[in-house]
Amino acid sequence: MLHLLLPLLLFISNVVRSHSAIIESLPGFTGDLPFKLETGYVGVGELEEVQLFYYFLESERSPKDDPLLLWLAGGPGCSALSALLFQIGPLQFDYSNSSGNKPLLKLNPYSWTKIANIIFLDAPVGTGFSYATTGRAYNSSDTSSAAQTYEFLRKWLMAHLKFLTNPLYITGDSYSGVVVPIIVQEVYDGNEAGREPPLNLKGYVLGNPVTCQEKDISQRVRYGHEMALISDELYESTKTDCNGDYMNVDPTNGACLADLEMVSSCLEKICLPHILEPKCNVISPNHTRLKWSRAILEENIVDIVSMSQQSKPWCRDYNYLYSYIWANDMKVREALHVREGTKKEWNRCNHSLSYTMDVLNSVVYHRYLSKKSLRALIYSGDHDLGIPYVGTLDWIRSLNLTLLGLWSPWFVEGQVAGYSIAYVENHWYDLTFTTIKGGGHTAPEYKPEECLAMINRWLSYYPL
Structure with missing residues (x-):
């Protein structure tokens, strides 16, 4: 019996070296945070040379019962903080009251933390506040990043055992559409192989996902014609x-x-x-x-x-300026417990990564996963020209799943919020695709109320 416990004990001993802290207040937000925020680092890879930074927010409803989402932003190289502040997190910038170098924060009434626990992860290495201890360890790829993220998730859950039985979903948007299905396969295969700890994987969620860049970009011509x-x-x-x-x-x-x-x-x-x-x-x-x-x-x-906020016309990119000011403020870094000297400057998206795109088309992973007992939700803002929904729908159809429900509208507050279609595979795999009416890249930034309703219904096994 002892020889069976030794690998697990060794695994737990490695987890102990991870660093985390509970954040009770943040610069720019008045008073204490009305939710539980934890930040930290988890070492992964050979000799834990890669240190991945995360933000963990407990569900505001029922942390012990609600699903656990691992969220990856796009890029590759876009920080999870961007998703937290501009898309699905509980905080957002208060644009009307912010000025100059003093960004203010306010609560987001449509945060997905209303109904789920979320780990926002800065991955791959070099993203956000994640870093490596050696130059060599900064080299990464779609497959290596997926493997490191799986290792992160196992170690994080061993350090947070109370969430080990929560339903787990691997989620993300944009370029993470390539990496997320690889991670899901890693987790599923790891469970099948008996790797510790067993993860309670239920499925995955992708928003405006990149799948095959050449095909996705080519669909701009077709979409441009349709619009x-x-x-x-x-x-x-x-x-x-x-x-x-x-x-x-x-x-x-x-x-x-x-x-x-x-x-x-x-x-x-x-x-x-x-x-x-x-x-x-x-x-x-x-x-x-x-x-x-x-x-x-x-x-x-x-x-x-360099943009002047007084420039006309208004552009959404002006909103992102506050994230650079805020995240590069030393008081903010201290509050978030970012390690000193690990990164000279925070960038919303780091395009200087030493990153190899070694998966040119992730459909093969979706095809593999469609044979497993999993759920999938794919959503697209229908005004996104960058990764048009028509291309996403094409690769979903290429999986040759059984049509479960016809293309039909769904509603929020009595108004059409999007159009969805559902598929199944031998009663063990189900996939829902939906558009978000009026949404862009990516949808929650443009249509937060509708996207919260979408994810809440889907996680609760309700029709959209």
């Missing part, structure tokens, strides 16, 4: 001349190149995250129209920090 940004004639001509491939264009195909030039002229002034919002001016625009870039996954940090 009347591209004419019928131009769309049909482009589809024919380019053979439906807008990413790998033959340089001798003059007709396709000419069509894409016209398509670019139609779309280049449209705001990718939300087609109805103003497009912000940038200092160094990319003039290469035919370069179909990863624009939705990137952010020009210099441009945003």
